Amino acid sequence: MIIKHLAQRGIMQFFIGTSIFWIALLCPNFLWAQVDTVKVNQLKDVQINQLRISKQHLSPTPLQVLSGLELQRLNALSIADAIRYFSGVQVKDYGGIAGLKTINVRSMGSNHTAVFYDGVQLGNAQNGQVDLGKYTLDNVAELLLTSGQRSELLQPAKAFASASALYIKTKVPAFLNKNQNISADVKTGSFGLVNTAVLYEQKINKRLAFNLNAAFLNANGKYKYRYTNGYYDTTVVRTNADIYSFRLEGGAFGQGADSSQWNVKLYKYRSERGIPGAIVSNKFDFSQRQWDDNSFVQAHYENNPNRRYNISLNAKYANDYTRYNDPTIKSDKGALNNIYKQQEWYLSVANVYQMKPYLHFAFSADYSYQNLDANLEYFAYPSRSTGLFVLAGKYFKKRFEFQTNVLATVINEEVKTLSSAGNRTEYTPAAMFSWQPFQSPNFRLKGFYKSIFRMPTFNDLYYTFIGNTNLRPEYTKQYDLGFNYNTHSSHGSLKNFSVQTDVYYNQVKDKIVAVPTLNLFRWTMLNLDAVSIKGLETNIKTLWLINEFEFSTNLNYTFEKALDVTKTGFTYRNQIPYIPVHSGSFTGSITHSRYSFNYSFIYTGERYSQKANIPVNYVKPYYTHDLSIGGYFGSHQNYKVNVEINNLLNQYYDVVLNYPMPGRNFRITLSAKI
């Protein structure tokens, strides 16, 4: 389906877009009846805000949090949509609901960001990437992003073992005056989307509860996109972008008589989707498809946090199945049909000993065993045992905190055929500090240094014809210095104001890249590249209470110069692909009584699709405006309606070249809670 239309300037669209601002300005003059509960809810928001900000304020490493209402207001369907509002983050999005979406923090590469689901890492030894588009937000309570690592001592060794980390926390059952909660929501809108989710929480007794969460998503994924060069102008509908997915999660949460805590979770996800390929001349239709089946079970235990000796245990078993089918590549066996099966076993023991109130020591040990099975010819069937050991120490007083740790990584790999990468041991240190230099606690200076690596993935090492078992780990070094400034005031309309700014210098060494060999079909992986990254990130948040209205704003800006400094390269000191020099986001929301209005804006500056910064590789900057309006109904405010319009000004853009993104689209959510 190709519809041709004339290219027109977007002036008309701009005025339509900003007219919503004029309406918002007029609203405050409209006063609804005053209700005391409104004030109480608003003060609760302020308190929650203060708590979150103090976590951020005191942390020696940069911390960004999205939770609760703030997370809900972001017009985000999946976690990938929401994390775009963190600074220092580039999301590589291949388009639509089903398209792959991966996170890259501070330009180090997506393999350097570990993703944790309720405290345990989501592993993928095969290609090291987590598709954050697969995780919808209906069961997510909080998203936390940290560069370096979190400053908690009581955490698994894995939490010390990556350059940055994204923590996904799901909803924990909470009961106000009853023993069960049921909530459901339905979303529908563009792309033929239908998404329903149900959460059921049941309290057994005052020490035991469980929850069950089921979500179903179906979308045809179709959207219009447009390419023009000022002469040709073509609008096409994206096809083969459909998705069907089903997720089931269940958990049991318990508390011991000694105030210890434990929980067990089960997770199951299945999906089938079309894989729409790169749009090139004369090729707009694709037929590749992918099936995923992911399950895991994980358990957690920690003792009474008020003891002098703390222990925390984690265990997990995960099973992942992926099938990829390509009817355009035919052999004697029929269409290309690759099947990959991964398994992971994981066990972690973390201990903290509080020697003195201001001096804590930690020792954590993790063990994981991963293996990969695939139906490829000449496949190696690799397996990897990893032992991680951390020794950490923390010295902290009210105005100064210093922490340092060393991580030992011991890896053993085996293969069933051909040769393995063998064994490896690495030691990597990290150090961080946080300091309140003045009398006022409103200002804190912080910084960290961390040296860490990522292991080559199974694909890097063993993929038939392409893998290279001689690969070394890819190393990063991070130097960060920043400050937090934070004020609260209980009088006046500005309730919270906080600024978090960091400057950083990162180096990536032995970057694993694909290098050509015989011809375009044959590449190999080599530790070749080096990257030097200099950046600045700043987040400014405000919260106002004026009359009965609550205004909150959040402004993010990132500046990043990520240069290719490979000595033998051909693009020395060119900006590396897909990293814009300037990027940022702004969100603003107005809440009154039961209603809220939200505006979000994302800007990604110009970047290059390949290493050479030349005109043919230039990718235009893009920016999108999203709006949403929501309201609570019912006597206990237990019904909610939310309407979102995304990419309001209908900008056509690519995040990844030749993978077009949707233009204007909308979504309606109906939720109910009993």
Place this chain on the structure above:
Amino acid sequence: MLKFNTMKNTKSILWLACMLLVFLSCRKEDSFIPEEQEQLPPDPTVELKGFYLLNEANMGSNKSSLDYYDFSSGVYRKNIYNEANPNATLGLGDVGNDIKIYGSRLYVVVNMSDKVEVLESKTAKRIGQINIPNCRYITFYKNKAYVTAYDGYVSVVDTTSLKEEKQIVVGKQPEEMAVVGAKLYVANSGGYNYPNYERTVSVIDLNTLTEVKRIDVAINLHRLKADQYGDLYVTSRGDYYNIPSNLFVIDTKTDQIKKIFNLAASNIAIHNDEAYLYSVEWNNNTGSNAISYAKINVKDETIINKNFITDGTDKTIVIPYGIAVNPVNNDVYVTDARDYVSPGILYCFDKEGKKKFSVTTGDIPAHLVFLNK
């Protein structure tokens, strides 16, 4: 009073935000990328108008491009297709795999765009396109174009109507072809079927347009070029593992192999009595590519030398990807695809093997065709 002021402050902040939006609504106008020109040494004595260089570019990038060098002015024009054809939707396309001139037309086989672009040979202006899925190479005979398609056939296209008239089934994933007499020879690779590669050269009778026999040669055949003596030079890519690449000679009078060179060969260009070739082999032990060059006498099938580049420039070539011989003055052109994701380089050597010029091209420069005056 205080309430009113804060209201005003809020309004002014919102005003500022609006103004910011106006400024940020600045994206570059959509336009095509204009060609770039570079002055190279001219060669006005050569009885040729110029040559076109086709850059493949990486799969999925849609950046396949066309460069043109004019012998009398010496001007090298990079990326000329978009400026010559601004209305062509999404440009030349993805992975240009072959380029030939027949009559007054230039044919560009754009592999991953499933089409053959037909242009005016003097101006590179577009005449039309022929849609053939996964097309690879093109050759001509008596006003018909023959295009190999990876689905396992040769497409017969009428060059006047640009319509496909017939599909001749050959081996799996056929690659390059050559016409000798009234026969069309096709190298079959079977590349999608590894480890069970194809092993044959298909022979097609051009009078009946049917495959009449297959010649068993070696696995994974790729290049196929004819010399003036009715011999075919065929390369095998090997299995990328234990079996290295190799060069075979087939006598078309008997349709039998007459020589096996046991020489690594990735690409070959033949002119009169000489053939120039290079090979790229990945060495797992050294963790690098082994590059070699050779010059062959095609009359008696002997190796003349193992390096036709005599001034040391071969040491700077990272990944040779294309090779051609100037039919008038015997200059040899070798392209360097470097890392496949950055612009490549075209080198021109005189017949003694000394560098005449080099120029930066598009991504993965690969195929040359000469334009007559």
